[in-house]
Amino acid sequence: MAEQVVSSDATNIECSIKRQGDFYCINGKKWWTSGAMDPRCRVLIVMGKTDYTAPKHKQQSMMILVDTNTPGIHVKRPLMVFGFDDAPHGHAEILFENVLVPAKNILLGEGRGFEIAQGRLGPGRLHHCMRLIGAAEREMGMMEQRALKRKVFGKLIAEQGSFLSDIAKCRMELEKTRLVVLEAVDQLDCLGHGQGLD
Structure with a gap:
């Protein structure tokens, strides 16, 4: 709430x-x-x-x-x-x-509310991150499929230099995000959540 x-x-x-x-x-x-x-x-x-x-x-x-x-x-x-x-x-x-x-x-x-919330929200927030990574991966696949079917200026979108540059940047951002979330999940597994509350 x-x-x-x-x-x-x-x-x-x-x-x-x-x-x-x-x-x-x-x-x-x-x-x-x-x-x-x-x-x-x-x-x-x-x-x-x-x-x-x-x-x-x-x-x-x-x-x-x-x-x-x-x-x-x-x-x-x-x-x-x-x-x-x-x-x-x-x-x-x-x-x-x-x-x-x-x-x-x-x-x-009394006084345990923040502890309870963090026990749920920490892993819950990472779950949202994982779902969004999955959604981004799906969107990348859709973008690639469209680029292999649609022509602009006489060439497939997939053959346009600017598109190749943009999709490479998207892939790097997605992989960086995936690794950061993986690191956060690993920290939760190894250290637990709710650290540093005192």
Whole structure:
């Protein structure tokens, strides 16, 4: 769940999760809440700050709301992502106003939210990189096929010097990217993720 602040840095989260006896009280606004528009969605996982004075990566916690109908949860509207609404899954803007959640619903304990997020996001981001490398490889193949079939200025595109130069540059960029992602995956395998959080 993103917030109004534009950032991929989870330490910028402002949503408040405050302990009140046997409950936590959640206040804040979340944007692009994945899956919230799906009619089957009954559980929200919310990341917010439980301790604004703790070290930077220990301020956040994760709560699980068992019921999306908990009083104070307002699903405001569906949001577009790059012009797509992802129906029926859908991403939503959600407002949390004094939402009370049993204290036992906290995941792993206070201050562990950033740790939980990194455990998922680190490998997840690399997965996106791998998918995009695959998409780029497919596009290169399509470009090559077109260049071998279409003629311009009396020659196949594949015979044009500028095309050969451009496709060579594309190949080098793709291979560099593949090697960087491979190195990152190897580092995750060897060192684990979530390093350097203290």
